Amino acid sequence: MGSLIGGGFALIAGLIAYGAGRLQATATRQAAAMQVESEQRKCDQELETFRKSLALELRQIVGQALITHKSLGRLATQPNDQITARIVENLTGVTTPIIYPAVAHRIADLKGQEAMDVVIFC
Secondary structure, eight states: OHHHHHHHHHHHHHHHHHHHHHHHHHHHHHHHHHHHHHHHHHHHHHHHHHHHHHHHHHHHHHHHHHHHHHHHHHHHHSOOSOOOHHHHHHHHOOOOOSHHHHHGGGGGGSOTHHHHHHHHHO
């Protein structure tokens, strides 16, 4: 009779341990899922910051290119005797990109046609 009671207690203890193990496994899975979700949000946020930074630099380059185009157009219509390389150089003032070289290795992170458009433009 004592071994039957001991066996019953062992069975109950085993069931309790099994339940505790299931709860722990569920909690671990939930924590892992939350961490993966958090990492995905972080990656998405970094990619969005990357896009915005690159877009800002490209807008500045386009703006400067437009100003340069207009300046060279005015220069071409002026009745000067000659247009020297120094005059053209002074009018162009090309800005060296800062963001693009720093993030060029991440351009592949852009989706679809975005990456190709950035590479063709720059």
